[in-house]
Amino acid sequence: xxxxxxxxxxxxxxxxxCQCEEASLPVAAAELTLGGPAPARARPALGKxxxxxxxxxxxxxxxxxxxxxxxxxxxxxxxSCGEGMLLVEGEYCPDLEHRCKRYLTPYGRFAKYxxxxxxxxxxxxxxxxxxxxxxxxxxxxxxxxxxxxxxxxFTDAEQICQSIGxxxxxxxxxxxxxxxxxxxPYPYGFDRDPRACNSDRTDILTPxxxxxxxxxxxxxxxxxxxxxxxxxxxxxLEEFVLKEGSDPPRPVMKGAYWQPSQNAxxxxxxxxxARYSGTETGFRCCSEARDPAAK
Numbered sequence: 396x397x398x399x400x401x402x403x404x405x406x407x408x409x410x411x412x413c414q415c416e417e418a419s420l421p422v423a424a425a426e427l428t429l430g431g432p433a434p435a436r437a438r439p440a441l442g443k444x445x446x447x448x449x450x451x452x453x454x455x456x457x458x459x460x461x462x463x464x465x466x467x468x469x470x471x472x473x474x475s476c477g478e479g480m481l482l483v484e485g486e487y488c489p490d491l492e493h494r495c496k497r498y499l500t501p502y503g504r505f506a507k508y509x510x511x512x513x514x515x516x517x518x519x520x521x522x523x524x525x526x527x528x529x530x531x532x533x534x535x536x537x538x539x540x541x542x543x544x545x546x547x548x549f550t551d552a553e554q555i556c557q558s559i560g561x562x563x564x565x566x567x568x569x570x571x572x573x574x575x576x577x578x579x580p581y582p583y584g585f586d587r588d589p590r591a592c593n594s595d596r597t598d599i600l601t602p603x604x605x606x607x608x609x610x611x612x613x614x615x616x617x618x619x620x621x622x623x624x625x626x627x628x629x630x631x632l633e634e635f636v637l638k639e640g641s642d643p644p645r646p647v648m649k650g651a652y653w654q655p656s657q658n659a660x661x662x663x664x665x666x667x668x669a670r671y672s673g674t675e676t677g678f679r680c681c682s683e684a685r686d687p688a689a690k
Contacts, residue, residue: 474687476529477560482684483623484527487571488518491661493580499587509595509657513585516578530564530572531679532625533613534632542610543627545677549635549646549669552678561680566647566663568681569636573629573650573660575622580659582621582628587658592619594630596653606674609653629658632677638665645669648676 475482494517495510534543535555547555552563564572573582581587589595593611601607611631619627628634633652638645647665651658652675 475684477682479532480529480682481532481572481624482527483530483568483572483625484684485525485571485576486523487526487567488520488523488578489567490519491574491578492517492519493578493659493661499589505655509587509655510580510659511587513580516580518578524567526568526571527684528568529682529684530568530623530625531561531681534627534634534677534679536613541612543613543632543677545608545610545632545674546672547635547676547678548672549644549678551672552635552680553644556678556680559680561682564636564679564681565639566636566649567639569628569634569649570660572623572625573621577622579622580661582625582660583618588618590618592616592627592630592658593653594651594658595655597655599654608674628660633675635676635678 493510494514495507495512496514497510497512498507499509499511500506535547535552536543549563556562574580579585581591583591593609593616596609599607599609611627613626616627616631619629619631621628628650630651630653632650633648634650635646636649638647645665646667646669647663648667649663651662654675656662
């Protein structure tokens with residue numbers, strides 16, 4: 396659980412906590428500041444044709460429709476995945492370089508911390524990995540609840556996912572579900588939009604310096620959707636995933652939460668252990684994709 400003084404210290408040291416490796420370019424003073432107007436809308440990678448919301452290579456990817464409460468996208472569940480899950484399929488780049496062209500705040504404590512506009516991504520891997528799996532469209536929410544479940548640790552996530560026939564997502568799976576085949580830095584595109592997701596909030600502390608619970612329902616931010624149709628992979632709850640190759644299993648935290656943070660698909664932090672939980676922590680589950688032709 397959070398201790399008030401510890402939490403305030405974390406907030407002031409945010410850039411140090413994020414262990415994200417992100418190459419940067421020298422930039423002039425940015426026009427945007429925290430809480431300022433939204434930047435230009437998202438775009439696909441330079442020289443690339445925009446893809447449909449579902450994965451280009453997926454034979455049974457989710458079909459996105461503009462429907463539902465709050466304008467949230469609806470989806471047609473593929474037979475390869477269970478209820479409430481989406482099929483993710485494609486070629487994943489393990490070693491990806493994103494270069495920031497312009498920062499949201501080029502000066503002060505958070506200088507060169509949140510990127511306003513990314514350039515074209517570059518895959519530095521000699522070959523990509525073929526991935527095919529199912530992922531929960533939304534952060535884990537208890538039946539009948541309005542908000543996704545918080546105050547859960549990595550250990551809790553493992554137990555809950557296993558109890559419903561699923562498992563905790565790996566970091567690579569989470570990354571690919573967020574960025575898609577376009578290798579987007581944000582789930583919604585290449586330009587940061589502070590209003591697209593439940594992030595960049597400045598009213599995050601109570602008068603007593605405790606973290607405010609600013610979770611939002613899964614359908615509250617209809618623009619916060621990845622190319623595969625997965626919602627809220629940036630902001631809302633910071634999600635636990637499995638660090639691949641770790642033994643015993645160790646967690647990585649992805650997506651950040653409602654604070655001003657990097658909130659990018661490849662951003663990560665490993666400060667906390669498997670039993671840490673807080674107001675801001677949550678998770679979603681993954682599973683193996685079924686072969687629809689199998690009987």
